[in-house]
């Protein structure tokens with residue numbers, strides 16, 4: 001069978017996400033399975049080139065994984081016609097400049113979130129990509145978490161009746177870096193370096209909410225820095241200038257209220273690092289990364305508030321586990337396969353730079369709400385006038 005291939009420039013392949021999720025779990029896993037299957041049954045193989053700032057690190061990664069190409073020269077990679085896709089896993093601050101270059105080079109672009117540091121710049125990139133006619137996509141990996149796929153199935157089957165509310169807890173304790181190394185890079189805790197949990201998580205919450213429950217119409221948020229001093233990768237103390245927790249209420253199209261806590265300063269008393277409780281008129285569900293439990297209306301217990309009696313009822317025992325039923329695929333790999341089909345055979349792909357800009361806007365609005373104390377309304381977002389051709 002004829003074997004096509006597509007070259008992918010992987011900028012930031014030495015980083016946490018670039019290496020683990022995008023290179024190893026996605027592109028190399030796709031290469032290992034013989035490529036992405038297209039609608040006609042043919043396969044397109046992937047050929048990565050690693051791009052970064054440290055030649056030694058790139059050489060080590062390339063040798064470890066049998067990758068032929070690597071370079072510290074992004075411009076040279078962008079000028080090479082073997083590579084049709086530019087992918088960006090850089091720190092937030094470095095992203096927009098690199099994406100501008102990729103648009104100018106006519107590459108299809110796939111990027112981590114946030115697509116830019118402000119909604120204006122995110123929209124400008126979306127407009128530039130559209131004007132240049134380059135295909136573009138942004139991560140939406142959380143939608144493929146097994147727990148959220150189960151939630152999707154419940155929604156599609158009508159299990160909830162009318163959905164009333166969503167309560168989400170995301171978070172865990174990120175070590176301060178003094179007596180145990182932190183689990184996340186220190187730039188995440190410096191606003192001046194593009195850090196902060198709102199910028200990090202609200203782009204995810206935007207696509208999760210709009211794809212499962214309805215577009216976000218307003219946000220009220222309080223973002224705080226609970227731990228003001230941390231210790232970086234080389235053991236030096238630094239001022240944590242970015243928010244490390246955010247407490248937010250989102251109003252969605254159709255009236256659903258979503259209340260999501262995001263925190264790197266909470267100790268886990270849940271079964272998973274993220275959990276969403278969805279309550280509907282006909283039933284409720286609690287979904288995490290992997291698992292999902294349900295309680296239908298007609299199996300709901302009858303709690304009675306009585307402070308004089310110790311609670312004897314096993315509320316956790318009232319829930320039913322939703323079975324897995326389907327094989328679990330890595331979400332990053334799934335979204336890469338979708339994007340490659342979009343590039344190669346024009347398969348539909350709704351997660352574009354405009355979707356990315358909506359995520360950036362939610363983060364910006366969340367921070368504005370936190371600063372002013374006011375609820376911020378979010379009208380529909382469109383490309384700047386004159387961008388569409």
Ligand SMILES: NC(=O)c1ccc[n+]([C@@H]2O[C@H](COP(=O)([O-])OP(=O)(O)OC[C@H]3O[C@@H](n4cnc5c(N)ncnc54)[C@H](O)[C@@H]3O)[C@@H](O)[C@H]2O)c1
Pocket residue numbers: 011012013014015016017018052053089090091092094112113114139141185200
């Ligand atoms: N989708 C997700 O679930 C998820 C999770 C975490 C992070 N992210 C996103 O992934 C991106 C990378 O985060 P990370 O945790 O992997 O960070 P990281 O610090 O581990 O990696 C960042 C990469 O950028 C490179 N880099 C740093 N400064 C640069 C500069 N000035 N110019 C060029 N390159 C530079 C580094 O060498 C490294 O390769 C961020 O945009 C973050 O928002 C996404």
